[in-house]
Amino acid sequence: MINLTGSTLNLEQLKAILYQASVVSLDEKALERVHKSRLAVEKIVREDRTVYGINTGFGKFSDVSIDEKDTKALQLHLIRSHACGVGDAFPEIVSRAMVVLRLNALLKGFSGIRKEVLERFAYMLNHQIHPVIPQQGSLGASGDLAPLAHLALVLLGEGFVWQGDEHVPASDIWKKHKLEPIVLEAKEGLALINGTQAMTAQGVINYLEAESLAIDSEWIAAMTMEALHGITDAFHPAIHEARGYPEQVDVAKRMLDLLEGSQLTTVQGEKRVQDAYSIRCIPQVHGASWQVLNYVKEKLEIEMNAATDNPLIFDDGDTVVSGGNFHGQPIAFAMDFLKIGIAELANISERRIERLVNPQLNEGLPPFLSPEPGLQSGAMILQYSAASLVSENKTLAHPASVDSIPSSGNQEDHVSMGTIGARHAQSIIKNTRNVLAIEALCALTGCAIRGKESMAAKTRTQFEKLLKVVAPIEEDRIFTPDIVAIEQLLKKNSTN
Structure with a gap:
């Protein structure tokens, strides 16, 4: 078992996760940092402080304020609108690497995401559930937005996952595993897609x-x-x-x-x-x-x-x-x-x-x-x-x-x-x-x-x-x- 901490992953460990299907676990201290970061986001929402990506739009829309009641919808719209990749899918092994790397980055505790989302990522890795992610469409800043949006779709019960050489709906996979799709809270969509994990995984x-x-x-x-x-x-x-x-x-x-x-x-x-x-x-x-x-x-x-x-x-x-x-x-x-x-x-x-x-x-x-x-x-x-x-x-x-x-x-x-x-x-x-x-x-x-x-x-x-x-x-x-x-x-x- 390889314990992910957000700061100690090396190539040999990642190789074992990718090619030997090593099981991953989430470091308890890392999860404490994640929880504190999440509490901070919830406080920002309650206090109606203006913070990019929590209660504002994205990119050029960063000066548009979002009401507290719309913060969940904001994240869902973000993922769906950014999932516009094209071309052949990344090989499944690259998709698996993307999940590992995004999970490890979020474990650092600077992103304001709930630990439940990270636990679902770990479940995906340990049960060989890998998103289908188109290769083309990323500019490499603000990170790999389009590829990571396709990764995030699977958490929501949308998009597709690999099953052998086939692509099957993510909703079918969650039903098979008797799990409900994730419903994103404030900032979580942005935390999932703002990063360099597609280029780094490849x-x-x-x-x-x-x-x-x-x-x-x-x-x-x-x-x-x-x-x-x-x-x-x-x-x-x-x-x-x-x-x-x-x-x-x-x-x-x-x-x-x-x-x-x-x-x-x-x-x-x-x-x-x-x-x-x-x-x-x-x-x-x-x-x-x-x-x-x-x-x-x-x-x-x-x-x-x-x-x-x-x-x-x-x-x-x-x-x-x-x-x-x-x-x-x-x-x-x-x-x-x-x-x-x-x-x-x-x-x-x-x-x-x-x-x-x-x-x-x-x-x-x-x-x-x-x-x-x-x-x-x-x-x-x-x-x-x-x-x-x-x-x-x-x-x-x-x-x-x-x-x-x-x-x-x-x-x-x-x-x-x-x-x-x-x-x-x-x-x-x-x-x-x-x-x-x-x-x-x-x-x-x-x-x-x-x-x-x-x-x-x-x-x-x-x-x-x-x-x-x-x-x-x-x-x-x-x-x-x-x-x-x-x-x-x-x-x-x-x-x-």
Whole structure:
């Protein structure tokens, strides 16, 4: 069981909640803070103090006063009007992450929401009730309004939830569980939708998949090195310590570890003096991508435990401040940075694929790894597919965060577009996984030709794992199922 406190959630715990269905509990001290914050909201309503979102309209309507008798209707109208997302739904795992993150943020006790609402969120997580949330429609400030409105709809018995691959009405689910839908009180609708949880949830999934992919890229590159008789001197610790980047040092160390005992790699001067950059500079390039991952992880773990709604309630209600913690700029930058870091893993992988298939570069392997060059094309068009994916990544890597379109009558005149960046990052990760799958298939074939008995122990272990889902290229065949099989194997690694 993982105890949510509002301030201590880390990526390992979140991964367990997402992929191992760990049960969540609500910290008692956090619930005390939540209760005090709620009492403050009720006092504000009774005293008829003018506070944004409690007894005023929203956005450009913030100067419109709302009567006490209409405060419940105000929240209901807010959720319904803001639930205007479009496009395909976020994957169910992202929806689950959104529920966890919104719950954790509200547990900080700055939002004025009732503990009954948070207990319903916990019930949803522990009973696998996940809202169907359209991916498109968020500007990333004032937070992820449209996606979070679709999340909130489910609490109200409206909207849809996942049931297998189907979308079923939330009202049916609550009837099945013998629970009544939530009726929102003052400020609760605003507390539910003002936040960055869509971009952060997608960002967390992105990070977990990207971290796993970065690890996979190393053993795949090591297999490629064996197929190409790569020179291991380039990984000598002194080279990397002389530059000083810890991530670069670590990649070089792991590459030497992966290739220890290989009879297929060479030393400088044995076949040639040095390798091309896509081989020789693996620590420098992959290490830089690890720097990106470390940056992204740091920002995500801060945002996972952040109060991101507006206004925030302090000092038992004596201080209620309107601010802009819902602005997604930190995560927007992180996602744009992640896009570049992962796209580079695909860029360098595609160059290694070219070296594996090009008869001018592949150290005596058959042209295009073809079993019968000319009659059979072998891996020729596999490199085309990789090049296409890499080119697409370059378009997707354009930063979303440099754009902004004013909204709400120019009241919200600068926005982050962070959710777009997070969605594009997911596309780049999938494309990169496919590129690495192609490299893995080509490297598998190259190592099979060289003789697997000469491989390093650790790369041979990976070779054997690949053989369980694909075979080396021994005759032309439809290669799409092979790419899919390896891609799924790599994706599975991110959930373990």
